[in-house]
Amino acid sequence: MTGSPGGGPAGAPPAAPERPEELYEDAPCGLLSVRPDGTVVAVNRTFLRWTGHERDAVVDRCFRELLAAGDRIFYETHYAPLLLMQDEVREIAVTMVCPRGRLPVLLNSVLVRDPHGTPRSVRIAVFLALDRRSYETELLRARQRAEESEARARVLARTLQDSLLPPALPSVPGLDLGAVYRPAGRGDEVGGDFYDVFSTAPGAWVVVIGDVVGKGVAAATLTSLVRYTLRAVAMRVRPPRTVLAALNDALLQQRAERVCTVALARIRLAEGGPARVTVCLGGHPRPLVVRRHGDPVPFGRFGTVLGALPSPTLYEATTTLDPGDALLLHTDGVVEGRQDGVFFGERRLAELAGSLRDRDAATFADEVAGAAVEHQRGTPDDDIAVVVVRHRE
Amino acid sequence: MMFAHGFGCDQNMWRLVAPAFAGTHRIVLFDHVGAGHSDTAAYDFGKYASLDGYVDDVLDICAELDLTDVVFVGHSVSAMVGVLAAVRAPDRFGALVLVGPSPRYIDDEGYSGGFSRADIDDLLASLENNYLGWSSAMAPAIMGNPERPELGEELTNSFCRTDPAIARQFAEVTFLSDNRADLAQVHVPALVLQCSDDLIAPEQVGRYVHRHLTGSTLRLLQARGHCPNLSAPAETIAAIEDFVAGGAAAAR
Numbered sequence: 001m002t003g004s005p006g007g008g009p010a011g012a013p014p015a016a017p018e019r020p021e022e023l024y025e026d027a028p029c030g031l032l033s034v035r036p037d038g039t040v041v042a043v044n045r046t047f048l049r050w051t052g053h054e055r056d057a058v059v060d061r062c063f064r065e066l067l068a069a070g071d072r073i074f075y076e077t078h079y080a081p082l083l084l085m086q087d088e089v090r091e092i093a094v095t096m097v098c099p100r101g102r103l104p105v106l107l108n109s110v111l112v113r114d115p116h117g118t119p120r121s122v123r124i125a126v127f128l129a130l131d132r133r134s135y136e137t138e139l140l141r142a143r144q145r146a147e148e149s150e151a152r153a154r155v156l157a158r159t160l161q162d163s164l165l166p167p168a169l170p171s172v173p174g175l176d177l178g179a180v181y182r183p184a185g186r187g188d189e190v191g192g193d194f195y196d197v198f199s200t201a202p203g204a205w206v207v208v209i210g211d212v213v214g215k216g217v218a219a220a221t222l223t224s225l226v227r228y229t230l231r232a233v234a235m236r237v238r239p240p241r242t243v244l245a246a247l248n249d250a251l252l253q254q255r256a257e258r259v260c261t262v263a264l265a266r267i268r269l270a271e272g273g274p275a276r277v278t279v280c281l282g283g284h285p286r287p288l289v290v291r292r293h294g295d296p297v298p299f300g301r302f303g304t305v306l307g308a309l310p311s312p313t314l315y316e317a318t319t320t321l322d323p324g325d326a327l328l329l330h331t332d333g334v335v336e337g338r339q340d341g342v343f344f345g346e347r348r349l350a351e352l353a354g355s356l357r358d359r360d361a362a363t364f365a366d367e368v369a370g371a372a373v374e375h376q377r378g379t380p381d382d383d384i385a386v387v388v389v390r391h392r393e
Numbered sequence: 394m395m396f397a398h399g400f401g402c403d404q405n406m407w408r409l410v411a412p413a414f415a416g417t418h419r420i421v422l423f424d425h426v427g428a429g430h431s432d433t434a435a436y437d438f439g440k441y442a443s444l445d446g447y448v449d450d451v452l453d454i455c456a457e458l459d460l461t462d463v464v465f466v467g468h469s470v471s472a473m474v475g476v477l478a479a480v481r482a483p484d485r486f487g488a489l490v491l492v493g494p495s496p497r498y499i500d501d502e503g504y505s506g507g508f509s510r511a512d513i514d515d516l517l518a519s520l521e522n523n524y525l526g527w528s529s530a531m532a533p534a535i536m537g538n539p540e541r542p543e544l545g546e547e548l549t550n551s552f553c554r555t556d557p558a559i560a561r562q563f564a565e566v567t568f569l570s571d572n573r574a575d576l577a578q579v580h581v582p583a584l585v586l587q588c589s590d591d592l593i594a595p596e597q598v599g600r601y602v603h604r605h606l607t608g609s610t611l612r613l614l615q616a617r618g619h620c621p622n623l624s625a626p627a628e629t630i631a632a633i634e635d636f637v638a639g640g641a642a643a644a645r
Contacts, residue, residue, distance in 0.1 A: 036624070037617045064592065070515025074523065076593050076619040077401030077469070078553045084623040085405055085552050093522040133522070140521060
């Protein structure tokens with residue numbers, strides 16, 4: 001190359017602004033040549049300037065030794081094998097230990113092979129990553145915080161959910177009770193299904209199961225309202241239809257803009273005789289009566305969902321449960337669960353209920369919920385609630 | 394002959410070594426659950442909280458393929474997986490080839506493993522900084538389609554791609570394990586392949602393994618570093634061949 005630096009005579013091609021050696025030595029990245037065994041052969045000025053190392057402290061040393069302890073392990077378990085497999089490794093984040101302290105950098109490396117394919121040398125480019133690393137540290141912290149708050153939210157959801165269900169079923173002389181609640185999906189969100197069992201007078205019990213539309217906190221607050229309204233009203237008025245009508249009024253007053261379905265069964269026990277059961281359905285699937293003999297049959301007459309209309313149409317139906325007979329109440333999550341488009345369905349439920357008629361109520365409810373979950377391959381789309389009431393023999 | 398990769402990458406670690414034995418042995422290659430193209434959905438943080446989970450898998454593979462007289466070639470932490478498997482089911486195994494084994498990485502009284510607890514914590518931080526091509530958006534496409542490995546090939550560093558949470562647990566299980574007491578229980582002929590200048594499994598550790606494995610053969614390799622299977626495949630193959638042809642048979 002001719003001409004003085006900065007420009008030549010007019011007509012001559014412009015001189016290169018810098019020599020390749022200058023670009024190598026003062027490149028905006030550190031550059032190292034390393035033998036396949038890791039020994040440093042050459043290093044540029046930028047690397048020495050950034051790290052504060054003397055040239056003698058780098059050349060003839062093993063590159064790995066310039067790294068922090070953990071990164072040396074990472075170098076052996078990830079970087080070295082990757083380089084040999086891919087002939088190139090990019091964006092490896094490591095910390096260099098140097099006289100000026102610890103220096104976060106990114107490494108890009110290329111493995112150069114001779115014509116026979118034998119590794120000849122490794123070229124390493126080193127980029128400073130101070131700002132990037134502090135930003136990533138922030139991201140990691142943010143992720144940790146997010147994980148913590150997610151864990152807290154799960155606990156909160158669990159607690160809220162627990163408050164919507166009786167902590168334990170009451171022990172009722174003459175009745176065998178079983179109940180299961182299985183939240184939708186992985187179970188980390190509050191669902192809208194609930195059930196309750198309580199006594200209104202000696203020998204008189206109310207069993208209720210329901211489903212508030214939606215999920216999450218908004219649905220949960222309404223579920224809470226439904227559960228406690230039912231408890232309060234059912235203590236004062238007897239007929240299930242009147243109780244559900246009162247609940248409907250309360251929901252409309254609340255302007256919740258959310259509807260719910262409820263099945264309410266009032267059970268009266270008489271010593272030595274059958275139990276009388278009166279059922280009222282506010283838009284809820286019909287319960288099954290599972291007698292000691294014969295096929296289980298749906299029982300009750302559909303009524304309007306609650307919280308939608310000022311004057312819902314509600315019906316009562318009464319039957320008796322002889323000793324050994326059972327009533328199976330469930331939410332739509334049981335029958336509407338799908339596998340490859342096929343519903344679990346009422347017929348499957350009835351067949352299953354028939355096969356479980358001799359089991360105790362807790363096992364009965366468990367088996368029904370388990371089969372519904374299994375039908376959806378373990379992760380149900382909707383909440384599932386099941387209550388079994390059997391007249392004890 | 395069953396090849397088990399160690400902490401860091403996947404079965405590609407054996408691509409320069411395994412083919413050399415295809416003429417004489419039935420070759421079994423696999424990715425540990427959580428690594429390579431395994432189905433990450435099968436990763437269970439309870440099961441893989443100790444090396445026993447990996448040992449279960451090795452024995453499951455042996456049972457599924459009805460393998461006996463297996464030459465188990467284990468690299469790094471998988472050398473110890475092989476040791477534990479041979480202790481539990483000695484009838485399955487004909488020989489063990491331990492490449493860069495270490496029964497305990499952290500120094501202990503009267504024992505030099507080469508690392509301190511602080512070094513391992515530093516490694517865990519290093520892993521946090523290196524997700525190596527891992528992206529939660531890509532992960533399901535790659536990991537959920539083991540039958541379509543090409544999905545992930547365009548990513549760099551793909552051989553070492555792992556879910557960060559899995560990588561962290563595997564690192565903890567690997568580097569915090571202590572299997573020194575298990576060595577004496579092995580009654581299968583074993584070859585210890587020891588590299589020079591191996592930071593992960595230094596020579597004194599290889600000698601320790603050889604001393605405590607009754608009847609084992611120690612072979613010092615010229616290869617430097619921790620991955621002779623990649624950096625010096627010819628030397629590694631020759632050492633295994635010698636052992637399989639003579640050493641292992643004589644020891645039995």
